[in-house]
Amino acid sequence: MLDEISTLQLTSTWKEIKKLIKEDPRYLKYNSDKGEREFRDYIKDKTMTAKTSLRELLQECKFITHKSSDLIKENPNHLKEIQDILKNDKRYLVLDHMEEERNTIVLGFLEELNKRGPPPPPTASESTRRNK
Incomplete structure (x- = not known):
């Protein structure tokens, strides 16, 4: 039922959502406490x-490599460059409220x-990688 609410976001409150579902026959089967608990669990899962x-x-x-962490230490603007790239993706933006x-x-x-260092060269065979 909650998946069907197009306006539901991770920042939505129970009060807002309750207004939208209060007439839904599926919601009427729940008491208010159980509905709120289901909502909190739903938001936790979505988060x-x-x-x-x-x-x-x-x-x-x-753009992100094993060197990115060191580059940020040398030049804090590198983190902003990474964030600017990530801002083009909703998977980054959906967590705006948890910056x-x-x-x-x-x-x-x-x-x-x-810590992991550079990835193995693409030409390395699987058995070579395992032996290291």
Whole structure:
């Protein structure tokens, strides 16, 4: 039922959504407390999905490499360049209301890439990679 509400966002409140669904026969089966609990769980699940999608976006972004973390330390504007690129994707924008946590995810990803180092060359065979 909540998936059918086109205006529902991660920032929506129970009060706003309750007004939209109060006449729905499916909602009438719930008491108000259970409906609110379902809504909170739904938002929590959607938020987790959004964070996972952000991590997928970061992995897909060719501009981000194992060197990005060091580049940011040398020039903080590099982070802004990364963010400007990410702003073109809704997977980044959907977490606008959680800017600090979103930045933590991005910076954590950059640090993780930095620790892993450069990826193996594309010509390396699978068995060569395993032996290292």
